Amino acid sequence: MTTLTNEEKILKNFINGEWIEVSNREHVYNPANGNVLVEVPNSNPEAIDQAVEAARVAQKEWALVPAPGRAEILYKVGAIMKERKERLSQLLTLENGKVIEEARGEVQEGIDMAFYMAGEGRRLFGQTTPTELKDKFAMSQRCPVGIVGIITPWNFPIAIATWKSFPAIVAGNAVIWKPSSETPIMAYELAKIFEEAGLPKGVINIVYGSGTTIGQAMIEHEDIRVISFTGSNETGRKVATECGRQLKKVSLEMGGKNAVIVMEDADIDLAVEGILWSAFGTSGQRCTACSRVIVHKDVRKTLEERLLSAMENLTIGDGLDPKSKVGPIINQAGLDKILKYIEIGKEEGANLAAGGKQLTVENYENGFYFAPTLFTDVTIDMRIAQEEIFGPVVSLIEVNDLEEAIAANNKVKYGLSSSIYTQDVNRVFKAQRDLDTGIVYVNAGTTGAEIHLPFGGTKGTGNGHRDSGVQALDVFTEWKAVYVDYSGKLQRAQIDTDA
Ligand code: TXE
Numbered sequence: 001m002t003t004l005t006n007e008e009k010i011l012k013n014f015i016n017g018e019w020i021e022v023s024n025r026e027h028v029y030n031p032a033n034g035n036v037l038v039e040v041p042n043s044n045p046e047a048i049d050q051a052v053e054a055a056r057v058a059q060k061e062w063a064l065v066p067a068p069g070r071a072e073i074l075y076k077v078g079a080i081m082k083e084r085k086e087r088l089s090q091l092l093t094l095e096n097g098k099v100i101e102e103a104r105g106e107v108q109e110g111i112d113m114a115f116y117m118a119g120e121g122r123r124l125f126g127q128t129t130p131t132e133l134k135d136k137f138a139m140s141q142r143c144p145v146g147i148v149g150i151i152t153p154w155n156f157p158i159a160i161a162t163w164k165s166f167p168a169i170v171a172g173n174a175v176i177w178k179p180s181s182e183t184p185i186m187a188y189e190l191a192k193i194f195e196e197a198g199l200p201k202g203v204i205n206i207v208y209g210s211g212t213t214i215g216q217a218m219i220e221h222e223d224i225r226v227i228s229f230t231g232s233n234e235t236g237r238k239v240a241t242e243c244g245r246q247l248k249k250v251s252l253e254m255g256g257k258n259a260v261i262v263m264e265d266a267d268i269d270l271a272v273e274g275i276l277w278s279a280f281g282t283s284g285q286r287c288t289a290c291s292r293v294i295v296h297k298d299v300r301k302t303l304e305e306r307l308l309s310a311m312e313n314l315t316i317g318d319g320l321d322p323k324s325k326v327g328p329i330i331n332q333a334g335l336d337k338i339l340k341y342i343e344i345g346k347e348e349g350a351n352l353a354a355g356g357k358q359l360t361v362e363n364y365e366n367g368f369y370f371a372p373t374l375f376t377d378v379t380i381d382m383r384i385a386q387e388e389i390f391g392p393v394v395s396l397i398e399v400n401d402l403e404e405a406i407a408a409n410n411k412v413k414y415g416l417s418s419s420i421y422t423q424d425v426n427r428v429f430k431a432q433r434d435l436d437t438g439i440v441y442v443n444a445g446t447t448g449a450e451i452h453l454p455f456g457g458t459k460g461t462g463n464g465h466r467d468s469g470v471q472a473l474d475v476f477t478e479w480k481a482v483y484v485d486y487s488g489k490l491q492r493a494q495i496d497t498d499a
Contacts, residue, residue, distance in 0.1 A: 001090065001320075002086070002087045002090040002091055002094075004037070004038065004091075004185075008038070008188075009037070009038045009039065010025070010038070010039050011025075011038055011039060011040045011041060011184050011185070011188050011208065012041065012188075013041055013043060013047055013051075013205075013206060013207050013208060014188075014191040014195075014204070014205060014206040015047065015050050015051045015054055015202075015205045015206075015207065016050070016051075016053075016054035016058075016201050016202045016205065017054075017195065017200075017201025017202060018201070020047075021041075022041030022042070022043050022047070022208075024041065024042045024043075024044075025039040025040060025041055025042060026039065026040055026042050026181060027039060027040075028040050028095065028181065028182065028183075028184060028185075029331070030094050030095070030097075031096070031097035031327075031328040031329065031330050031331060031367060031368050032093075032094075032097055032317075032318040032319060032320070032327065032328050032364055032367045033318070033364045033366055033367050034366025034367060034368075035366070037094055037095060037185070038095075038184065038185060040181050040184040040208050041207075041208040041209065042181070042208070042209055042210065042213075043207050043208055043209035043213070043214055044209075044213070045213055045214065045216075045217035047207045047209070047214070048176065048207055048214060048217040048218055048221055049221075051176045051205035051207050052147060052176065052221055052223050052224065054174075054201070054202035054205055055147045055174035055175070055176055055202055055203075055205055055223075056147065056174070056223060057202055058174050058200055058201060058202025058203045059144070059146055059147055059172075059173060059174035059202075059203070061200065062172055062173075062174060062200060062203050063144050063172040063173075065172075067120075067121040067122070067124050067170065067171075067172070068121045068122050069121075070121055070169065070170050070172065071117075071118040071119070071120070071121020071122065071170055072118075072121075073169075073194075073197050073198055073199050074114050074115075074117055074118035074121070074166060074169065074170055074197075075114070075115065075118045076196075076197035076198065077114045077166075077193055077194060077197045077199075078111050078114030078115045078118065080193045080196055080197060081107065081110055081111045081114060081193060082111050084189075084193070085104065085107050085108070085111070086104075087189075088107045088110075088158065088186070088189055089103040089104040089106075089107045090103070090320065091185050091186065091189060092106060092107065092157065092158060092183075092185075092186055093319040093320050093327070094185070094320070095157065095182075095183045095184070095185045095186070096154060096155070096157055096182075096183050096282075096319075096330065097283065097319050097327040097328040097329070097330060097368075098281075098282045098283070098319055098327050099319040099324050099325065099326070099327045100319055100320055100322065101322075102281055102282060102319075103319065106156055106158055106159045107158060109158075109159040109162070109451055110158045110159055110161075110162040110190075112450075112451045112452075113159075113162040113163060113166050113451045113468065114162065114166055116451055116452055117166040117167050117169075117170045118170065120167070120170050120171075120470070120473065121170050123470075124142050124170075124171065124473070124477075125142075126139060126140045126141035126142055126479075127139065127140050131483065132493065132494070132497050133485070133487070133491045133493065133496060133497065134487060134491070135485065135486050135487035135488075135491075136483065136484065136485045136486070136487065136491060137483070137484040137486070138481070138482070138483050138484075139481075139482050140479050140480065140481045140482070141479070141480050141482065142171060142473060142477035142478070142479065142480075143172075143477060143478045143479075143480050144171050144172035144173045144476070144477060144478075145173060145225045145226050145249070145476060145477065145478050146173060146174070146223070146225050147173065147174050147175075147176065147223055147224050147225060148168045148173045148174070148175055148176070148224065148225065148226040148227075148228065148476055149175075149176050149177075149178070149218040149219070149221075149224040149226065149227045149228070150164040150165060150168070150175060150176070150177045150178070150227075150228045150229075151177075151178050151211070151215050151218065151227065151228070151229045151230070151231065151239070152164070152177070152178070152179050152180060152230055152231075153180050153230050153231045153232075154180040154182035154183040154330055155282060155285045155286060155287070155330070156286075157179065157180065157183035157185075157186035157187070158186040158189075158190065160230050160467070161177065161179065161186065161187065161190060162190075163451070163455065163467040163468045163472060164177075164228045164230075164467060164472070164475075165177060165190075165204060167472040167473050167475070167476050168228075168475075168476040169199070169203060169204065171473055171476045171477050173226075173476055174202060174203050174204070174205075175203065175204045175205065176205045176207060176218060176224060177204065177205070177206050177207070178206075178207055178208070178209065178211075178214045178215055178218060179206065179208065181208060181209070181210065182330055182331065184208055187206050187208075188206075191204065191206050211231075211235060215239070216242070219239060219242045219243055219246070219248070220242070220246070222246065224248070225248065225249060226248065226249045226250070226251070226475060226476060227239060227243050227248060227249070227250045227251070228250075228251040228465075228467075228475055228476075229250065229251065229252050229253070229254075230252075230253040230254070230287075230467070231254065232254060232255065232388075233254040233255060233388070233413075233414075233460055236252045236253075236254040239252065240252055240463060249475070250463065251462075251463070251465035251467070251475040252462045252463045252465070253287065253455070253456050253457075253461065253462050253465075253467055254287075254414075254460065254461055254462060255287040255388045255390075255414060255416065255461060256287055256288060256289075256388065256414040256415070256416030256417055256437075256446075256457060256461055257291055257292065257385075257386060257387070257388055257412040257413075257414045258278075258288055258289060258290050258291060258292070258414075258416055258417040258418060258419075258437070258446040259290065259291075259292040259293065259294050259397075259408070259409045259418055259419070259446070260274060260275050260278065260290045260292075260293050260294070260418075260419045260420075260421065260445060260446060261294045261295075261402075261405045261406075261409060261418070261419065261420040261421065261422075261431070262293060262294070262295045262296065262299060262303055262421045263296050263299075263402065263405070263420065263421060263422040263424070263427060264296040264297075264298040264299050265422055265423045265424055266299065266421035266422055266423065266443075267421065267423070267443075268299060268302055268303055268306060269306065270421065270443065271303065271421040272303070272306045272307050272310050273310075274290075274419065274421070274443075274444055274445035275290055275293055275307060275394065275445060276307075276310055276311070276314070277445050277447065278290040278419070278445030278446045278447040278448075279291065279293075279372075279392065279394045279445075280311075280314060280325070280326050280372050280392045281326075281447060282327075283326055283327055283328065283329055283370065283391065283392050284389070284390065284391045284392035284393060285329070285330060285334070285390050285391065286447055287416055287461075288416055288417040288439065288446050288447045288449065289390075289446065289447065290394065290419070290445055290446040290447070291388070291389060291393060291394060291395065292378075292385055292394070292395050292396075292397060292408075292409075293307075293394055293395070293396050293397070294397045294399055294405045294408045294409060295396060295397070295398055295399070296398075296399060296400075296401070296405070297398050297399065297400055300396070300398045303396075304353070304374075304376060304396060307374065307396075308353060308354055308374060311354055311355070311372050311374065312354075314326050314372050316359055316361065316369055316371070316372070317361050317364065317369075318361070318364055318367070326372060326392060328364075328367045328368045328369050328370075329368040329369070329370050329391060330368070331368060332368060334368065334390065334391065335358055335368050335370060335391075337389070337390065337391070338370055338389060338390070338391035338392075338393060339358065341383070341384055341387070341389045341391075341393060342356045342357075342373065342393070344383050344384060345375050345378075345382070345383075345384040345393075345395070348382045348383060348384065349377070349382075350375040350376070350377055350378045350382060350384060350395065351375065351376045351377040352373070352374075352375060353374045353375065353376045353396075354371070354372065354373060354374045355370070355371035355372050355373030355374065355392070355393075356371065356373050357370075357371050358370055358371075359371050370391055370392055371392070372392045373391075373392060373393040373394065374394050374396065375393070375394070375395045375396065376396045377396075378395035378396055378397050379397065380397060380408050380411050382395070385397060385412075386412055386413070388414070402427055402430065402431065405420075406430075406431060406434045406435060409435055409436075409437075410434075410435070410436040412459075413459055413460040414457065414459060414460045414461045415436050415437045415438060415457040415458030415459040415460070415461050416437055416438055416439060416456070416457035416461040417437055417438070417439040417440075417441070417446040417447070417457070418435040418437040418439070418440050418441070418446065419440070419441040419442070419444060419445055419446045420432075420435070420440075420441075420442055420443075421443055422442075422443075428442050436458055436459065437457055437458060437461075438454070438455070438456045438457035438458055438461065438462070438466070439455070439457065449468070451468045451469070452468070452469055452470075453468070453469050454466035454467075454468065454469035454470075454471040454472075455467045455468040455469065
C-alpha cells in the first residue's frame with residue numbers, strides 16, 4: 001500500500017525546477033473516507049509571473065534542442081512512469097476515488113502518451129510542395145508557439161495532463177500547468193518524474209491554486225500564447241471569452257451527454273456490459289460517460305430488466321478494495337449536484353427504477369458514495385436527458401427505429417461520444433456517418449479512447465480542437481511557410497509564372 005511521507009503531504013509549486021513552498025494552503029480529501037490526504041498551495045497570481053519568467057528563458061533554449069533530443073526526455077518520462085505505475089495508480093485512487101483497476105488504466109494511458117509523443121520527435125511532419133515558379137522551393141513546418149498554459153480537471157488527473165503537456169513539450173514549448181486542486185498529487189508526481197528524466201528547469205512549471213485566481217492569471221498573461229482547457233462547459237465558455245478578448249489561441253474540451261443506442265438486433269448481454277462499464281466506471285464522472293441509453297422499443301423491456309439485475313451486482317466502495325466496482329464521487333459538491341438532478345428527474349415525470357440516493361459504506365461513513373441509478377420513461381427533452389450530471393445516473397429513452405435513435409442522440413448541445421449496438425453492417429455505416437459526435441463506438445460503450453486517435457467533440461463539447469492523437473500537435477504549434485528562391489532573379493508570384 002502506497003503512503004506519503006510527511007514532506008510529500010505538503011505540496012509545493014514547481015517553478016524553474018525548484019520546489020516552492022506556499023504558506024496559504026488548502027486541505028485535499030480522500031473521497032473514499034473524507035480523511036485529509038495532503039495540503040495544496042492556494043497560490044497568488046504572482047506565482048504565474050514567476051513561472052512565465054522561468055518559462056520564457058527555458059523555452060528559448062528548449063526550442064533549439066533538436067526534436068529527437070527533446071523526445072529522449074519523454075522516453076525517459078514514459079520509462080519512469082512504467083516503473084512507478086503501481087505507486088501512481090494507488091495515489092490516483094486515493095485522490096480521485098476511481099477503482100484501482102481504472103486508475104491503472106489511466107496511468108497506462110499516460111505511459112502510452114509518453115512513448116507515442118516521443119515518437120513524434122522524429123516526425124513532427126511538415127509538407128514540401130511544388131511552387132508555381134522555376135528554381136524555387138516551398139515547404140511548411142511546425143514551430144512551437146512559445147509558452148503554453150494548461151488547465152486540467154480532477155476526473156483524469158494524469159491522463160489529461162499527459163495529453164496536453166507531452167505534445168506541447170515535444171514540439172518545443174514551455175508549459176505552465178494549473179492542475180485541479182481536488183487532485184493535485186498526480187501533478188506533483190509527474191513533476192518529480194520530469195525532474196528525474198532530466199527535463200531542463202523551467203520547461204514545465206506547476207502552479208496550484210483556484211481557477212478564478214491562477215487560471216485567470218494564466219489567461220490574462222500576454223506571454224502565454226495558448227490555453228488548453230478541459231473542464232465544465234460553463235467554465236470553458238468563460239475561458240474562451242477571456243482568451244478571445246486577447247486573441248489567444250484556446251483549445252476546449254468540455255464534456256458530453258453521451259448515449260449508447262441499442263437496436264433490436266443487438267447482442268443485449270454485450271450491450272448491458274458496455275453500458276455498465278461506460279455509465280458507472282469512474283462513478284459516471286467521465287466526460288465520455290454513458291448517461292443516456294436509447295433503446296429500440298422491441299428490446300426495451302429485456303434490456304431494462306437485464307440492466308437492473310446487473311446493476312444490483314455492482315459493489316460500491318473504496319477504490320483500493322479490489323472488490324469495489326464503483327468508487328466514490330469526488331466531493332460533497334459533486335454529490336449535491338447529482339442529488340439535485342435526481343429531484344429534477346422525478347419532477348419531470350421520469351421513473352426512478354434504481355438508485356437515486358447517497359450511500360453509506362461501512363467503515364467509510366465520511367466517504368461520498370452514490371448508488372448507481374437508472375431512470376426509465378425518459379423523454380429526449382427532459383433536463384436529465386440534456387444536461388451533464390457527472391455521476392452514476394443513466395436515463396433510458398425508448399425509440400421506434402434507427403432514424404429516431406440517431407435524432408435523439410444528436411438532440412443535445414454536446415457532441416463528444418456515442419455508441420451503437422447492432423449486428424447490421426448497413427446500420428453501422430449509416431450511424432457512424434450520422435451520429436454528430438467526435439467519437440463513435442460500434443458494439444462497445446461510449447468510453448475507451450486510445451491515445452493515438454483524436455479526442456474531442458462537436459457542438460458544445462469543444463471549439464474544434466482535439467486532445468491526443470497527432471492532432472494534439474495542432475494546438476501547440478504554429479505553421480510556418482518557407483519559400484526558397486534559387487533562381488538568382490526577382491520572380492513575382494502570380495505574375496512571372498509564364499517566364
Ligand atoms: O469544473 P471546472 P469543476 C463538470 C462536471 C462537474 C463540474 C464542476 O459536470 O460536476 O464540471 O467541476 C479551472 N478560469 N466537469 O468545478 O470549474 C479549475 O480550477 C480558469 C466536466 O472541477 O470546469 C479546474 O482546474 N480556470 C469535465 C478546471 O478549470 C478555471 C471535467 C476545471 O474546473 C476557472 C471536470 C476560471 N474562471 C468537470 N474556473 C469533463 N467534461 O470531463 C475554474 N477553473
